[in-house]
Amino acid sequence: MVGSVKTIGSIAAILIIVGGLASIYAIEDSIERNRPSTLVEWNDEDLSVHGGRLRGFVFGTEGGLADWYWIRSLQYVGHKLVDAGDTKVDIDDLRPLNPRLLYPYLDTATDLDPQFMGAYTYGAVVLPAIDPELAIKLTRKGISNNPESWRLYQYLGYIYWKLERYEEASATYAAGSHVSGAPPFLNLMSAAMKTQGGSRDTAREIYGQMAADESDSQTQYYAKLRLQWIDSLEEQDGIRSALKIFQDRNGRCANSWNELIPFLKPIKLPHGLAFHLDGRNQVVDPSGVPYIIDSQRCDVHLNFADTKVPTR
Amino acid sequence: MRDLASFHPGILQEMESTFKGTSSVGRILTIARNTFREAVRDRILYNLVVFVLLITAAAILLGELTDGQEARTIVNLGLSAILIFGTFISIFVGVSLVSKEIERKTVYAILSKPVRRGEFIIGKYVGLCLTLAVNTAVMGIGVSLALLYVGGNSLALSIWSSVAMIFFELTITTAVAIVFSSFSTPALSALFTFLVFVIGHSTAALRELASGLNSTAARILFDGIYYVLPNLSNFSYITEAAHGHVPSAQLFVLSAVYAVIFDTVLITLAVLIFARRNFK
Numbered sequence: 247m248v249g250s251v252k253t254i255g256s257i258a259a260i261l262i263i264v265g266g267l268a269s270i271y272a273i274e275d276s277i278e279r280n281r282p283s284t285l286v287e288w289n290d291e292d293l294s295v296h297g298g299r300l301r302g303f304v305f306g307t308e309g310g311l312a313d314w315y316w317i318r319s320l321q322y323v324g325h326k327l328v329d330a331g332d333t334k335v336d337i338d339d340l341r342p343l344n345p346r347l348l349y350p351y352l353d354t355a356t357d358l359d360p361q362f363m364g365a366y367t368y369g370a371v372v373l374p375a376i377d378p379e380l381a382i383k384l385t386r387k388g389i390s391n392n393p394e395s396w397r398l399y400q401y402l403g404y405i406y407w408k409l410e411r412y413e414e415a416s417a418t419y420a421a422g423s424h425v426s427g428a429p430p431f432l433n434l435m436s437a438a439m440k441t442q443g444g445s446r447d448t449a450r451e452i453y454g455q456m457a458a459d460e461s462d463s464q465t466q467y468y469a470k471l472r473l474q475w476i477d478s479l480e481e482q483d484g485i486r487s488a489l490k491i492f493q494d495r496n497g498r499c500a501n502s503w504n505e506l507i508p509f510l511k512p513i514k515l516p517h518g519l520a521f522h523l524d525g526r527n528q529v530v531d532p533s534g535v536p537y538i539i540d541s542q543r544c545d546v547h548l549n550f551a552d553t554k555v556p557t558r
Numbered sequence: 559m560r561d562l563a564s565f566h567p568g569i570l571q572e573m574e575s576t577f578k579g580t581s582s583v584g585r586i587l588t589i590a591r592n593t594f595r596e597a598v599r600d601r602i603l604y605n606l607v608v609f610v611l612l613i614t615a616a617a618i619l620l621g622e623l624t625d626g627q628e629a630r631t632i633v634n635l636g637l638s639a640i641l642i643f644g645t646f647i648s649i650f651v652g653v654s655l656v657s658k659e660i661e662r663k664t665v666y667a668i669l670s671k672p673v674r675r676g677e678f679i680i681g682k683y684v685g686l687c688l689t690l691a692v693n694t695a696v697m698g699i700g701v702s703l704a705l706l707y708v709g710g711n712s713l714a715l716s717i718w719s720s721v722a723m724i725f726f727e728l729t730i731t732t733a734v735a736i737v738f739s740s741f742s743t744p745a746l747s748a749l750f751t752f753l754v755f756v757i758g759h760s761t762a763a764l765r766e767l768a769s770g771l772n773s774t775a776a777r778i779l780f781d782g783i784y785y786v787l788p789n790l791s792n793f794s795y796i797t798e799a800a801h802g803h804v805p806s807a808q809l810f811v812l813s814a815v816y817a818v819i820f821d822t823v824l825i826t827l828a829v830l831i832f833a834r835r836n837f838k
Contacts, residue, residue, distance in 0.1 A: 301763070302760060302762060302763025302766070302791070303759070303760050303763055304759075305641065305642075305755070305756075305759040305790075305794070306638075306641065306759060306790075306791060306793070306794025306795075306796050306797070307634070307638040307641070307796060307797075308797045309630070309633070309634040309638075309796050309797030309798075309799075309800045310631075310634035310635055310638045310796070312634075312797070313624065313627070313630070313631045313634050313635070316624065316627065317623050317624055317631075320623070320625055321623075358797075359797050359800075361798075361801050364624075364625070364626070364627045364630075368625075463625055463626045464625055464626075
């Protein structure tokens with residue numbers, strides 16, 4: 247009798263536990279569905295961006311907290327890009343994605359760890375596409391905290407160059423060249439900014455140096471994309487020259503690659519570049535997508551829908 | 559957690575025969591050795607398994623999450639974990655070292671042998687410090703191996719001075735725990751020690767904060783706290799270690815001396831209190 251009561255009690259207890267957990271799952275799901283949605287402009291986590299005030303109060307683990315903010319900043323931009331879905335994202339203008347918390351995240355990470363070069367570098371490369379003045383502010387903060395780092399001068403010079411503020415870019419590169427251990431190219435860049443700030447060769451040099459920075463894969467990725475963009479500009483210029491020669495000889499524009507390819511052969515591209523063909527004998531851009539010949543305008547352009555090369 | 563006697567039914571006799579004719583240092587070392595054995599048998603070092611899992615997971619996953627910053631993140635995560643795990647051991651084992659012996663009345667048996675109360679406290683303290691040293695060293699090796707795995711070879715060596723400074727800090731936390739446990743209950747001792755840990759890490763920042771206030775009383779209060787309580791931020795070198803920085807020899811030696819002085823003061827205080835304690 248006692249045994250059966252105990253068994254019934256055990257079964258009842260198990261039923262209560264299982265039933266309780268099941269109902270919690272249902273209630274939780276229901277709460278989540280009934281939670282009022284946050285306004286779009288406030289859907290970011292503002293409360294998490296004031297971590298800099300914790301400096302001195304986290305038992306010496308400021309570096310770990312800075313890492314957390316760093317990871318959040320990467321995920322934050324990543325989520326914004328994922329949320330953009332199929333929308334074509336312009337890597338030089340990320341403002342439509344509203345990544346307004348990127349600067350606070352990076353600012354906080356560098357408040358907690360003033361020597362966090364990865365955060366400064368990421369800010370110098372990505373923030374100009376959101377708010378160039380904030381990019382300058384963060385990079386200047388980096389220089390102030392790490393005056394011995396010539397890389398930060400290089401990045402600040404790059405930001406000024408992007409903004410076409412060539413005098414400031416030149417002065418920054420010159421200042422960087424005085425840092426102990428700075429490579430000679432900073433001096434060269436300082437001079438190039440004054441004489442040919444907006445030239446394609448200057449851009450190639452800047453992105454080439456950034457692509458060589460193996461300490462930051464994001465920067466390398468961005469710089470390589472930009473180098474592809476410059477290569478595609480050179481290739482498009484070459485194709486335009488061939489189109490012009492074809493038009494002069496035939497009195498009409500070339501309609502296909504088969505017609506144009508013989509005219510491309512004598513064209514010499516700068517910096518050892520060469521035209522590349524796909525399996526269908528079409529000239530492809532650096533990302534492997536064929537260029538499009540516009541016979542109406544007798545011009546060539548990237549395949550905007552498919553190419554991975556930045557379109558501007 | 560079981561007490562010393564429950565592990566070794568014959569340990570008291572063994573200790574008695576060991577204590578006979580030995581010097582004070584010999585008796586302290588015997589108690590320390592048994593405290594270490596007790597900690598090992600209490601599975602305190604099992605926290606190393608959790609730590610190894612944490613570091614292994616970090617080494618594998620952080621490459622994706624941190625965009626090439628995995629070495630510095632492993633240093634930050636690993637050294638912070640060494641500090642936190644070590645602090646928990648210092649607090650929770652430290653406060654039970656003495657109180658457990660009193661609660662289970664094994665202290666009567668030990669103190670009836672030719673052992674002074676001071677030797678008992680110092681032996682207990684040294685034993686726990688030895689446990690923490692082993693724990694910290696094994697964790698440090700784990701962090702170094704993780705760094706070698708992700709290619710942070712230079713950091714694998716340079717973190718060790720920071721690991722040593724964490725150990726210095728843990729010796730102070732342990733001493734604080736023993737002071738509180740010599741006159742208070744384990745729960746309150748743990749709470750007080752944790753508060754000292756929190757305040758000890760914030761004294762410099764609090765003092766800086768108070769200097770900005772227009773209150774003389776606040777300044778005096780925080781200056782008082784700054785000098786009376788151990789300033790544990792003296793041992794914080796984790797963030798710098800993540801950049802491959804090594805503390806200067808002067809800073810390292812000064813930190814070690816600071817720890818030794820505070821340890822001596824605190825253990826003396828604990829011995830004083832314990833010597834006057836009535837076990838009835």
